[in-house]
Amino acid sequence: DQQVKQNSPSLSVQEGRISILNCDYTNSMFDYFLWYKKYPAEGPTFLISISSIKDKNEDGRFTVFLNKSAKHLSLHIVPSQPGDSAVYFCAAASTGANSKLTFGKGITLSVRP
Amino acid sequence: GAGVSQSPSNKVTEKGKDVELRCDPISGHTALYWYRQSLGQGLEFLIYFQGNSAPDKSGLPSDRFSAERTGGSVSTLTIQRTQQEDSAVYLCASSFSYLNTGELFFGEGSRLTVL
Numbered sequence: 001d002q003q004v005k006q007n008s009p010s011l012s013v014q015e016g017r018i019s020i021l022n023c024d025y026t027n028s029m030f031d032y033f034l035w036y037k038k039y040p041a042e043g044p045t046f047l048i049s050i051s052s053i054k055d056k057n058e059d060g061r062f063t064v065f066l067n068k069s070a071k072h073l074s075l076h077i078v079p080s081q082p083g084d085s086a087v088y089f090c091a092a093a094s095t096g097a098n099s100k101l102t103f104g105k106g107i108t109l110s111v112r113p
Numbered sequence: 114g115a116g117v118s119q120s121p122s123n124k125v126t127e128k129g130k131d132v133e134l135r136c137d138p139i140s141g142h143t144a145l146y147w148y149r150q151s152l153g154q155g156l157e158f159l160i161y162f163q164g165n166s167a168p169d170k171s172g173l174p175s176d177r178f179s180a181e182r183t184g185g186s187v188s189t190l191t192i193q194r195t196q197q198e199d200s201a202v203y204l205c206a207s208s209f210s211y212l213n214t215g216e217l218f219f220g221e222g223s224r225l226t227v228l
Binding site: 103 | 117154155156157161206216218219220
């Protein structure tokens with residue numbers, strides 16, 4: 001029972017273009033969402049987050065959009081750079097007691113020079 | 114360094130043997146988490162600690178898996194009688210609190226291969 005779904009396993013974009021990474025969730029109790037980035041042989045690192053009281057959060061080249069009615073969020077990277085090539089994990093949590101992060105399977109982003 | 118430290122980074126073992134994986138969290142972080150990533154899969158939650166207690170053990174796959182945390186710091190994940198399906202990268206993370214509105218800081222992981 002996958003509560004956080006990243007249905008596309010990979011994405012390839014040209015340097016300078018926009019990368020759009022999608023994520024869907026099924027648990028309506030989730031109210032906090034995060035994106036993590038992972039390079040090979042390293043642990044995931046936090047990228048950006050959004051609370052369910054917002055529909056957009058921006059940090060430099062990275063913007064996360066949340067559509068609660070559709071239970072969908074997306075990460076936009078503009079402009080994409082070769083150094084952005086990594087695996088991106090979507091994660092969600094319910095901020096009640098004993099919450100934990102539930103992760104998707106990840107999307108491998110390749111940015112072509 | 115000041116990050117989450119895990120050891121060993123790589124472990125190859127024979128089926129049926131026991132293994133111990135160690136995690137040293139960031140100093141001052143009260144919450145500690147164990148996740149694993151099997152080939153082609155996402156990060157699967159195993160267990161988390163708040164201090165020395167484990168409020169949520171729901172992700173442990175079987176009773177062959179156990180974890181403890183002593184002194185509110187170092188944690189050990191033990192897998193008894195390892196099976197081939199236990200092969201995965203085991204990731205430890207820590208954070209200031211258990212509410213998960215803050216980021217988790219991950220270690221580099223321990224890659225376990227069961228032959």
